[in-house]
Amino acid sequence: MLPSKERPGWGAFVGSQVQSLRDEGVDIDVIHIRSDVSKWEYWKAKATVRDHCRAKDYDVIHAHYGLSAAPCLFQTQIPLVISYCGSDIFGHTDVDGKTSFKSAVLAAIQRLFGYRAAQVIVKSGEMKEQLPKAVQKKTHIVPNGVSFDRFHPGDKQAERARLGLQPDTFYVLFPYDPLRLRKNYRLLEQAIETLNSQGHTLAPLIMFEKHPDELAHAMRAADCLALTSYWEGSPNAVKEAMASNLPIVATDVGDVRWLVSGVEGTEVSTTETEDFTTALRRIVERGNRPTTARSQMAHLELGAVARQVIEIYKFSSQKRKKG
Template identity: 35%
Template structure:
């Protein structure tokens, strides 16, 4: 099977962690025998890259025959719909399906795709599209694995005796609520002056496991998420997690000792961080996310590809007969 992946998120030299979960999925599909090419549409750099992507798509289809197109995010999906030859699978990754003006686009155009994937049950419910497949992005369990915390601290030059709260991601995005992180840390540090905040943003993805093993707890306080990779990666490293109940986080951390859901009140965030710090050891999170390995998720995505191709065949036979 040959697949063209159209995506507006993919690691770049100046943004090594940008869309790394898409790249990991592409690589895992290749390991299953899928021949996958990537058409990267850099909409973050310039919104004009979206309309300019249509002739790029047509040239790609003229140069190579593809069985299927897999688009990631709605704008890439709209580009992929600019042809009729190949079935299109769309993955919605985040809360754009129910937040901001993009939600209207998602609701309007999702029905036109051959198959649709969302990364959490909340997204399927709020999108109002019950036939969507719920398939979160997989975790690289080889890259994200437990290691001795002091060894990780030495590698990063972090203080050996301090308690460390990790926040990882793009803190400049408003929905990530960096303001709440700072406010909660002020509350916590008044009670626990031995606690420091560690911000990891824009780092090569290969360094993130070091931070997850060096720190004592991961914090996430977003307004909304799809299936946040940072939580699943923390679980794979057995790192305690404190998070707002966004996306699939409640399901991912459910029943895991040392992991806590919090509200967006700084006092509650601080209290849950203190509980995680007092837990005082690593979790058994890795065991609980084993079903989210890259290989298992790739097999589920491959099944969606097969469904898209099978559904398209009767239509193609009809069109050929009419021709």
């Protein structure tokens, strides 16, 4: 799960964390498992991990995503840290928000990998609660960080001109693939259709798997962010919108309610169409006022989060030395 030339936005949060850790002085070698090419890449990575471990005395191995930990389970000398990302704990949902049997079984297997980890990182308390009790004892809640240099407020009309958008339309940013069922795009479609029938002029601004810089421009051009998912861990788009002072309407998933608590210009809703439409209407009717969320999230800046991860590395490495 890393950005590539073909998919510059895929796993961008992992790429950002790698760079922020390097900025803090951590020496990192990256093994990119191209699971988007084939799931067999997880199995093939076993040999790559083995060769790296033989060639260099690492203090810790950090696997992002449950299945990425699988190739690391065959070595026992180097402490393993697993960062769960969401679907590796909850599974994948269908159009009705239900998890298939196959996906549920695969998620259950990945949760068991936590037994072999020295330490585990999750993005929210909701994710932690899904892990076995013994694994929870060594689990840390560390949401992904946000680049304040990339995501920041700006000139909305200038950004709209750059993207070729209408100056007076109320744009609702949806930064996900509408075909990903768990993202529940149809909820936003229904809400926009209802509000437009009542005299408003809303339009979705869909942007996914783009370079993070492009997403940052879209954040500054939009009027609000919509998160309609059935579940999330700690949605990066919400934190990026907060850093951009962009109003937010989101379903009550992951740590969203905690993230936006006390932030004026944010709404948390159920996945019921009427509730979400009402929440979006409140955002529309408050006008084009930005939020002040950026000033309330210094603890989620990339460097601050990187330093938390480094402490987890140190703890894992110290336990190895004591052993």
